[in-house]
Each structure stands twice: as structure tokens, then as C-alpha cells.
Amino acid sequence: MEKLCSSMSFYVLGLLYTTNEKIRQMKRPSLLLIALLIVLGGKAQDFLNQATVNGSFQIDAQLYRSDAAIGITDSSIAGRKIGVNGYGNIIYSLGNFKAGMRYEAMLTPMLGFDPMQEGSGFPYLWASYSTDFIDVTVGNFYEQFGNGLIFRSYEEWTLGYDNSMNGMRVLLNPSKGVRLKAVYGSQRFYWQKYERNNRGLVRGVDAEFSFNEILGSLEDSPLRIIVGASAVSRYQRDADPIYKLPENVGSMAGRINIGLGNFTLMTEYAHKINDPSALNNFIYKEGHALLTSLSYAQSGFGVVLQLKRVDNMGFKSDRAYVGNALDINFIPPINRTHAYSLTGKYPYATQPNGEMGMQLQIHYKIPKGSLLGGKYGTGIALNLSQVNDIARNPIHDTILIGQPGTMGYTSDFFKMSGDIFFRDLNIEIDKRFNSKLKGIFQYMNLLYDIATIEGHAGDPVVNAHIGLVDLTYRLSSRKAVRVEAQGLFTREDKGDWAAMMVEYTIAPKWFVALSDQYNYGHPEKDQRNHYYTASAGFTRNATRLALTYGRQAEGVVCVGGVCRQVPASSGLTITLTTNF
Amino acid sequence: MIKKSFVFVLLLLLGSTVWAQESVLPKVTIKTLDGKNFNTSEIYNDGKPMILSFWALWCKPCQKELDAFMDNYEEWQEETDVKIFAVSIDDARSTARVAPMAKSKGWDFEILLDANGDFKRAMNVNLIPHTFLLDGNGKIVSQHTAYFEGAEYELYEKIKKLVGK
Numbered sequence: 001m002e003k004l005c006s007s008m009s010f011y012v013l014g015l016l017y018t019t020n021e022k023i024r025q026m027k028r029p030s031l032l033l034i035a036l037l038i039v040l041g042g043k044a045q046d047f048l049n050q051a052t053v054n055g056s057f058q059i060d061a062q063l064y065r066s067d068a069a070i071g072i073t074d075s076s077i078a079g080r081k082i083g084v085n086g087y088g089n090i091i092y093s094l095g096n097f098k099a100g101m102r103y104e105a106m107l108t109p110m111l112g113f114d115p116m117q118e119g120s121g122f123p124y125l126w127a128s129y130s131t132d133f134i135d136v137t138v139g140n141f142y143e144q145f146g147n148g149l150i151f152r153s154y155e156e157w158t159l160g161y162d163n164s165m166n167g168m169r170v171l172l173n174p175s176k177g178v179r180l181k182a183v184y185g186s187q188r189f190y191w192q193k194y195e196r197n198n199r200g201l202v203r204g205v206d207a208e209f210s211f212n213e214i215l216g217s218l219e220d221s222p223l224r225i226i227v228g229a230s231a232v233s234r235y236q237r238d239a240d241p242i243y244k245l246p247e248n249v250g251s252m253a254g255r256i257n258i259g260l261g262n263f264t265l266m267t268e269y270a271h272k273i274n275d276p277s278a279l280n281n282f283i284y285k286e287g288h289a290l291l292t293s294l295s296y297a298q299s300g301f302g303v304v305l306q307l308k309r310v311d312n313m314g315f316k317s318d319r320a321y322v323g324n325a326l327d328i329n330f331i332p333p334i335n336r337t338h339a340y341s342l343t344g345k346y347p348y349a350t351q352p353n354g355e356m357g358m359q360l361q362i363h364y365k366i367p368k369g370s371l372l373g374g375k376y377g378t379g380i381a382l383n384l385s386q387v388n389d390i391a392r393n394p395i396h397d398t399i400l401i402g403q404p405g406t407m408g409y410t411s412d413f414f415k416m417s418g419d420i421f422f423r424d425l426n427i428e429i430d431k432r433f434n435s436k437l438k439g440i441f442q443y444m445n446l447l448y449d450i451a452t453i454e455g456h457a458g459d460p461v462v463n464a465h466i467g468l469v470d471l472t473y474r475l476s477s478r479k480a481v482r483v484e485a486q487g488l489f490t491r492e493d494k495g496d497w498a499a500m501m502v503e504y505t506i507a508p509k510w511f512v513a514l515s516d517q518y519n520y521g522h523p524e525k526d527q528r529n530h531y532y533t534a535s536a537g538f539t540r541n542a543t544r545l546a547l548t549y550g551r552q553a554e555g556v557v558c559v560g561g562v563c564r565q566v567p568a569s570s571g572l573t574i575t576l577t578t579n580f
Numbered sequence: 581m582i583k584k585s586f587v588f589v590l591l592l593l594l595g596s597t598v599w600a601q602e603s604v605l606p607k608v609t610i611k612t613l614d615g616k617n618f619n620t621s622e623i624y625n626d627g628k629p630m631i632l633s634f635w636a637l638w639c640k641p642c643q644k645e646l647d648a649f650m651d652n653y654e655e656w657q658e659e660t661d662v663k664i665f666a667v668s669i670d671d672a673r674s675t676a677r678v679a680p681m682a683k684s685k686g687w688d689f690e691i692l693l694d695a696n697g698d699f700k701r702a703m704n705v706n707l708i709p710h711t712f713l714l715d716g717n718g719k720i721v722s723q724h725t726a727y728f729e730g731a732e733y734e735l736y737e738k739i740k741k742l743v744g745k
Binding site: 052054055056058089091093098130132142143144147148152154155157171179208210212213224226257259264266291293295296297298299300301302303304306330332333334335336337338339340361363364365379381440470472474476477478479480482505506507508509510511537539541542544577579580 | 604606607609614615616617619637638639640644671672673674675676677679680681682683684685686695696697698701702704705706707710722723724725726728729730731733734735
């Protein structure tokens with residue numbers, strides 16, 4: 001039998017026999033049996049032939065050394081000379097069936113990661129079956145409803161953030177243009193296993209309707225309408241000795257996306273019932289969030305205006321927890337994410353307790369051949385964003401704003417406070433001078449309420465000017481030199497910075513780079529440090545090895561709206577990543 | 581009897597050809613710039629090669645790579661019919677900014693939005709830029725992380741090899 005099933009053709013033969021059997025109206029059962037075995041055997045072979053396995057591995061390791069100048073002594077290292085964050089991800093798929101796992105080992109985690117991350121194991125294990133109609137996942141999964149205002153489960157490896165769900169998810173596509181989702185489960189909390197009542201449970205449903213697809217006749221209409229709605233609830237037992245807390249906290253959100261020609265309007269509004277928590281200081285006020293954007297895009301020109309209002313919208317699966325984990329929802333910060341070391345030195349993080357913000361971004365490409373456009377055209381991007389606190393009024397003369405156990409405060413939907421959390425005005429010019437030389441030039445004016453955003457109570461607001469030049473010169477078709485020069489000028493916090501970087505690349509495999517960040521304007525003279533690094537890397541296909549030796553300045557690293565405080569460190573960093 | 585079997589074998593062969601042409605990319609639902617759902621198994625270029633590149637607004641090397649692709653796209657398409665799919669992994673904070681930015685740059689690619697990283701995870705993408713070269717059936721021929729100036733030439737050599745030029 002084994003021999004018979006060793007090739008695909010026998011599978012075909014098997015099917016043939018079965019069909020013939022049917023034609024003969026199954027007069028010879030023994031032959032049918034043989035045919036069936038051949039079919040099954042053939043299928044088993046297919047299971048092996050058609051299955052695919054793919055995955056990836058990443059290891060980030062740091063070897064620390066003491067460096068008295070930047071305040072790192074043997075006692076602050078405390079014997080932990082090595083930090084290693086590693087993981088491996090494997091996905092097995094066979095037709096409609098898939099299963100996957102991720103193994104993580106953080107022994108010990110690198111500096112700047114939460115000590116709770118120390119551990120190893122399989123935090124992400126799942127299996128799913130999906131057809132065009134249904135998709136069921138058991139185990140761990142990630143999901144987002146709309147913009148995530150009431151539900152988003154995701155991971156950011158580089159930040160050590162993971163709020164994956166552990167439960168079940170069902171996705172349905174009952175007809176063209178209709179998509180339904182249902183999820184339930186508990187959320188990951190580092191390595192702490194879910195046990196009854198040690199944290200909350202999350203349940204949610206979402207529906208989305210794309211009218212142009214539902215009404216097939218509108219498929220090519222210039223007017224496009226997509227409507228969606230979702231509901232999420234959290235159950236957590238009330239064991240509070242003082243307050244009577246809601247055990248089931250419900251939230252709802254509705255969204256609409258209207259496109260007309262080159263215009264797109266996107267709006268989502270979310271509402272949450274009262275949810276006294278450590279995050280909002282146990283007030284019984286309801287929460288809401290509004291996110292809206294209007295954009296226009298055509299070749300060579302694009303503009304987008306975004307508005308946001310958030311009031312008491314922190315939503316965690318443990319109401320007692322205030323750290324960087326267990327978030328049920330995601331309130332996107334609406335400001336530009338910067339890509340350079342000094343422009344990204346003061347990144348904004350959403351204030352879920354209340355904020356009102358706007359962002360305007362304009363992109364324009366001065367056409368090729370015009371006076372300013374030159375031979376290659378010139379790109380200009382202007383971006384302005386500002387976030388203020390919301391205006392809060394006391395609910396009663398005798399009750400303080402935000403007093404625990406009360407309704408907290410009242411807030412006029414259209415009013416904002418004069419307190420600016422963050423403002424970023426930046427302009428970027430992208431210019432190619434000739435076939436060899438191109439550059440990016442950027443100016444940024446920043447206002448940053450360090451006391452609110454980073455919790456440095458009492459520190460004055462940082463007002464900074466930042467400028468940068470990034471030039472790339474192609475030496476040959478595969479070799480290039482890139483030079484980055486940046487300056488950050490401020491009287492507050494750590495004062496002025498200058499940064500310089502030189503990188504030499506040989507495509508597609510090699511790079512070497514030298515960089516220095518110099519805190520020359522630090523108010524205290526003995527802290528005017530250089531943070532130099534030397535790095536080199538090798539990339540072959542999807543395998544990348546990079547080594548960096550030097551000092552890492554204390555700062556905030558943000559990806560996708562979540563930020564992590566990184567302490568100063570000194571030593572060798574190794575990153576190895578591969579994918580298959 | 582023989583005739584019927586013959587027809588059946590023929591049908592089966594046809595069936596298996598259809599199967600072979602189906603994209604082997606993971607089936608994940610992401611979004612188009614219009615906000616419509618898009619199943620990644622529909623990434624298809626009529627049997628011709630494809631480039632699948634993961635990028636984000638906060639990733640400068642990604643944008644440099646896509647600019648370099650754009651500079652050569654017309655020529656590449658003329659010679660090899662290659663099609664580029666650029667998947668933005670920007671999350672909800674920036675998804676509204678992707679279309680205005682990409683269109684103003686004149687990127688003539690098929691741009692897709694993977695706001696919660698579902699496609700990224702299914703393709704095992706850790707660092708971006710991460711660029712895949714796919715054959716006409718959606719099978720991965722080669723992949724590369726990071727972008728250095730001039731890497732597009734090596735990629736183009738691979739595309740040419742794939743179409744036998």
C-alpha cells in the first residue's frame with residue numbers, strides 16, 4: 001500500500017476508480033474498498049506534499065560594560081552583564097488548516113524591558129481553519145476592530161509589547177462586502193498564566209459592510225461607503241472593599257468611511273460605560289473617543305486633516321493595573337512618527353484620560369523640469385500636529401475634579417484646555433541633485449510637556465528646534481556613502497544635542513557605520529557626554545547580522561504609538577534575524 | 581467507459597492546473613487604500629513575477645527602496661511585466677496618511693494596508709524593509725531585509741532570470 005501511494009498519480013487513479021465504481025453502481029465492493037484506500041493514502045501523501053512550514057528567528061543580545069562617565073557602574077549592572085531577547089516563530093500550513101507557535105526566551109531581558117518579561121516559553125500557540133466563508137482560530141491571536149478605539153490586540157517585539165488574546169476568534173464572510181468578527185478570551189500579561197479572577201476577560205463582536213460590494217452595481221461608483229460597528233465587554237470580578245464597581249464594562253463603537261473620487265472621510269466614535277480604574281483614579285464617568293480624518297490624494301499632491309478627542313478612554317483587562325500591558329483598546333496618537341535619532345527624541349504618547357488633537361499633513365511634489373523641481377522633481381512635506389488637554393469642570397462646588405468615587409468632572413465636547421501636551425511643526429524637503437547625490441532636509445519645531453508625557457513631575461515644558469540633513473552619495477551602482485547631521489536646540493531638559501552619522505553600504509549585503517550623539521549643551525558640565533557607536537552588518541537574503549559597539553543614550557523608543565523608556569547603556573549589541 | 585475515464589482524467593488534470601496557479605501566499609484579510617477588505621491570496625499578476633515589499637511611513641530606508649523601485653518601474657514592467665505590491669504596516673495612527681503620501685510620491689504600486697500586522701506575521705516579517713520576489717504562482721523565489729543604495733539592480737537581475745531574460 002505504501003508503495004502504491006508514493007506518487008500523486010495514484011491519487012488520481014484512486015479518484016478514477018471511485019468514479020468508475022459509481023458509474024458501475026458499486027457492483028464490486030472490494031474494488032471500491034481498494035479505491036478508497038488509495039484515495040485516502042493519496043490524500044495522506046498530499047498532506048505531506050502540500051504542507052508548508054515557514055518561520056523566523058530573532059535574537060537581540062547585549063553585553064554590558066560599566067561606563068562611569070554615563071553613570072553605569074558595576075553595582076548598577078548588578079551582575080547582569082548580558083541581556084538576551086530571543087524568539088522563534090513557526091507557522092505550519094496545509095490548505096485551509098494552519099497552526100503556529102512562537103517561543104520566547106528573555107533570559108535576562110535587555111535593559112529597558114520590563115523585568116516582568118524575564119522568562120521563557122510559548123506565549124503564542126494557535127491553530128486555525130479558514131475558508132472563504134469562515135475562519136476559526138483557537139489559542140492565541142491578534143485582532144483589531146476598526147481603528148482599535150475599543151479593541152486592538154497586537155505585538156511590537158522591539159518594544160516588548162504583547163497583548164495577544166488567549167481564547168477563540170471567529171471571522172465570517174457571509175456574503176460579498178460583509179465581514180463579521182467575534183472574539184473572546186483573556187489577554188497576555190507577561191508570563192502570568194490566566195487563572196480565575198486574576199484578571200478580566202474580554203469579549204467582542206464587530207461587523208463591517210462595504211456597500212459598493214454588497215450592491216454589485218456600484219462596484220465602480222466614485223462614491224464608496226463602508227460602515228462598521230463593534231461592541232466589546234470586559235468582565236472582571238468586583239472585590240473592592242470600598243467601591244461598588246461594574247463587573248461587566250461595555251463599550252461600543254461605530255465607524256464610517258466615505259470615499260468620493262480622490263477624497264476620503266473616515267470617522268470612528270467610541271463610547272464606554274463607567275469603568276472606575278486605577279488609570280482614571282476610580283471615577284465613575286463614562287468615556288468616549290472620536291477619531292476623524294479627511295484626506296485628498298492625487299498624483300503629486302496629498303493632504304490629510306485628522307481630528308481627535310479622547311475623554312476617559314483607558315480600557316484595560318485589569319482595572320487595578322496602570323503599566324504598559326493589558327490594554328484592550330488602542331488610541332492612536334495622531335502625530336508624525338519620526339525616523340531620526342534627534343527628531344525622535346521626544347515622542348508623544350496618547351493620554352487616554354483626556355486629550356484633544358489635530359494633525360495636518362501636506363505632501364507636494366514639485367514636478368520634474370520646473371524651476372524648483374529640477375531634473376528629478378522635489379518633494380515637500382509639511383506636517384503640523386498639536387494635542388491639548390480637554391477642559392474639565394467640577395461636577396459640584398464641594399467635589400474636586402477627578403475625585404475618586406465621584407462622577408469625576410464634566411467636559412464640554414467642543415472645548416479644550418489651554419494646556420498643550422505636544423506640538424510638532426515640521427517641514428521636510430526631499431531632493432535629488434543628480435544621478436549620484438540626493439538629500440533629505442528637515443526642520444522641526446517641538447513643544448513637549450515632559451511632565452505629563454514622561455511623568456517627570458515639575459519639569460518645564462521642552463521647547464526645541466531640530467534640524468537635520470541626510471545626504472546619500474552613490475559611489476558606484478552598488479556602493480554608497482550616507483551622511484546624517486542633526487542638531488537639537490533647547491534650554492530645557494538636557495539642553496542641546498548634536499548628532500552625526502556616516503554610513504558606507506555595499507548593496508545588497510554590507511554596511512558599516514559610525515555615529516556620535518553629543519549632549520554638548522547639558523546644563524551640568526560633567527554630563528556633556530558623547531554617545532558614540534560603531535556598527536557593522538551583513539545581510540544575506542533574509543538573514544541579517546548586525547553588531548553595534550558603543551553607548552546608547554537614555555531615551556524613549558516608540559514604535560506604533562507605544563513608547564518604552566530605554567536607560568543609558570554601554571557595550572556590545574548583537575542582532576541576528578533570519579526568515580525561512 | 582474508456583471515453584468517460586479519459587474525460588475524467590482530463591478534467592482532473594485541468595483541476596490540478598488551476599490548483600497549481602493559485603497563489604500560495606497566506607490567506608489573510610487586509611485592506612486596500614479605499615478601506616475595502618482584501619484577501620492576500622488574491623495577490624496575483626497573471627502568472628508574471630511580483631515584488632511584495634513591506635514598508636511604513638516611519639521607515640526611511642523603506643521609502644528609499646520604493647523610490648528606487650519607482651525610478652525603474654516603467655523599464656522593469658516593459659521588460660518583465662513585474663508588478664509591485666507595497667504593504668504598509670502603519671497602524672491606525674497613520675493609516676489615513678498613507679494614501680496622500682504614497683500618491684504624492686507618484687508610487688504607482690498596488691498599495692495595501694496591514695494595520696494590525698496580520699500579513700506581516702503570516703509572512704514572518706520581523707524587520708522592514710522586507711522585500712519578497714514572487715514567481716507567477718505567488719511562490720517566494722527570494723527575500724531580502726534592509727535596503728542599501730543599488731540593491732534594486734540585484735533584484736532586477738533576479739526578476740530577469742525568473743522570466744528567462
